[in-house]
Amino acid sequence: MEDLFMVGVRTLSSLANRDTELGRGALPSARSGDVGDFVEETDSLLAVVDSELRVSGGNAAFLRWFGRKETDMLGEPFPELVATDPAYLRERLGQVGDGRARRLRATITGPSPIGAGRLTIDAVQLPADDGMLLLTLIPAEFTGKGRVCLVTSLEAKILQGMARGLSSVQMASRLYLSRQGIDYHVARLQRRFKAGNRLELISRAFAAGLLDATSWPPRVPESRLTI
Incomplete structure (x- = not known):
């Protein structure tokens, strides 16, 4: 187990020192020691999952957040551990594992040690042929205000449509919805954002970071979508 998790440490070491070749051999002691201390002592939640997306290791912060011992976490299926829709998360992580995607960054909803919560996951493949992934987890309570503003895929499309100036009929x-269906979802969004009209709704969505102002048409970042 420790050997598997150290693959992540070796990967971080190779990024810090590109002259060091990734492998099972020993890294220079000072470098590997520094990285090992960082991985173990950082407040960031770090974990490694194998090609079947089972937990292969995690740092102290990861174990503390789940409130479980390392021996209890080994072999746990990661998607089922954190997501209310594990099948979707499993598919997305699988795309990174088999090389169809370079990286995954998404915010999911699911159980947490403090009850149902939101968790942002950043996943990259380790530079090896075994499909292992290095994960960084950011619980919503770590974001400062204790919550992250998220929307569903449909709500994102409606916000994007309004930002482009589309009418309810066009959207x-x-x-493939009725005009009344679009108006229903718009009204829900307005109540949620305490917006008096559509223009105020779009302004509040930009202010909350839900719409990316650097692109046209404006888009909702994938990390702001619920899974």
């Missing part, structure tokens, strides 16, 4: 045609 209904594109999203």
